[in-house]
Amino acid sequence: MFEKISVYFMTGTGNSYKVALWFTEIAQELGLQIKIQQIKTDKLCVEPDAKTLCVFTLPTHGFTAPWLILRHILCLPRGNGAAAVVLPSRAGTRIKGVSLPGMEGTAGYLIACLLFLKGYTVRGVMGVDMPSNWTVVHWGLSKENIEFIISAAEPRVKHFAKTVLSGQVYFDGIIPLILGVWLVPISFAYLVMAQFILSKLFFASDKCIGCGLCASICPKRAIIMTGKTKQRPYWSYSCDSCMACMNYCPHQAVEASPIIAVIFYYLTTIPVSAYLLNNIVKLPLEWFPINWAGIIQYIYVLTAVFLAYLILHTTLGWRLFSKILSRLSHTHYFRKYHNPAVSLKELNKR
Ligand SMILES: Cc1cc2nc3c(=O)[nH]c(=O)nc-3n(C[C@H](O)[C@H](O)[C@H](O)COP(=O)(O)O)c2cc1C
Structure with missing residues (x-):
């Protein structure tokens, strides 16, 4: 269905970059062409076409998407129906052997909504639990917990990649979205x-x-x-x-x-x-x-x-x-x- 993927990632501590890399591994196995670009202050080089899947990965900040990626999405060229997927990473934790998911809130679907308004066809959204990186509010997780969370995330992302690259759609995270809508005042105050x-x-x-x-x-x-x-x-x-x-x-x-x-x-x-x-x-x-x-x-x-x-x-x-x-x-x-x-x-x- 696709001949090429263009991956755009925003990352602070490498989690969302890693999510992007897992996606590209599947694309590579399928023999697709891959372009990967970090979202920084420079303008994104996006050329949407019917044979390219645009992949956006980002961290969650304040139950929504960070300013940097919001700004870039608003400046994208018109999608003309080009396909896109969004993978927000969120703060997974593990306390005494119990895994606790993060809360991406509106992060994924806000980007998906903006992409839709820009003329892209959104084919998938999924939040990914990665080790929490907010070391201002808590100490970094132990090596064992980091490994556990990452090893659980990898197959989920690869399954998501296989599904959307085979032409199917994959939408996850409806409950976090509902909570995220409820938490919009907090996200707004955060931004x-x-x-x-x-x-x-x-x-x-x-x-x-x-x-x-x-x-x-x-x-x-x-x-x-x-x-x-x-x-x-x-x-x-x-x-x-x-x-x-x-x-x-x-x-x-x-x-x-x-x-x-x-x-x-x-x-x-x-x-x-x-x-x-x-x-x-x-x-x-x-x-x-x-x-x-x-x-x-x-x-x-x-x-x-x-x-x-x-x-x-x-x-x-x-x-x-x-x-x-x-x-x-x-x-x-x-x-x-x-x-x-x-x-x-x-x-x-x-
Ligand atoms: C300022 C800040 C706010 C965050 N807010 C949330 C949040 O609302 N929900 C959540 O699940 N994770 C939150 N996180 C955790 C990150 O989204 C998560 O660890 C992500 O994987 C980091 O990705 P990165 O390494 O690509 O930057 C926050 C992290 C920071 C630094």
Whole structure:
């Protein structure tokens, strides 16, 4: 049915790349031509035609798809009926021998829906449990659990690939979709606010040697190396918290601190914002059909966090300060995670 597959993957810690590779293995067995491209900031080179199956793999963030892939899908050329499948990977875990699935929510079907609106024929959607990579909120899984989750995922993805490449359709994940629709307010809050704050929790500890590796692997080019004599990474607002920097840093120098979160909380809630809001709501803005107070508070929060992070970044130039802050950060004691089969070198090549 197909002569070629074009695989587009977005990945932070290699899981979604691995899913893409399993798919290509089946395509290779069937003798199909394969094109594979990482979704980064560069424009995707998509030439949809009737003989090509477009495969999209991505991580789940906040029960939905990350901004980076959403943006790329919105910019795709018209599909003219070309076939496409979507495979979001999600946070599988295993606690005391019990496997717990992740929750992709709307991640797969949102992309599928946008592809449909772009004129593609969506032939399959399936969420894939891969080891959770969110090492800001939990420590990385043990080697044994990682191996278990990955060995369960591989046959599922290959079965999915065989099914769609034989011309059948494969739609899975209806229950996560229903839950995802219910969780849309959380996903929305994540996309418009939480992810910006999360990106500002990252900092480089005293272990950082300024090699710039984090900046070079960042799929969103969100890390800026600053400083003249010794360079240090600065996390800009375009960071999607994909976790590549923290989990691939060879010196384990990337941390996220709850102390920074507390500072942001103080700055953005009390007392300045409260004062600001109290005064704004007194203004005669009620007859506008827009929630001005909400918009002003949104701008205020982002500006306050931006400025606080700028000051923090400058202060972190003092080695002693960065050492103390890193030792007070939970991530300093957490095991890191990246897909064991995806090395930094391989990811850098893509
Ligand atoms: C910021 C962030 C948010 C996440 N949100 C979810 C989620 O809502 N549901 C879920 O199942 N997994 C979630 N995860 C886990 C990842 O989607 C999962 O580990 C994925 O396999 C990572 O793929 P990658 O290595 O290709 O980036 C999240 C991870 C991160 C870093």
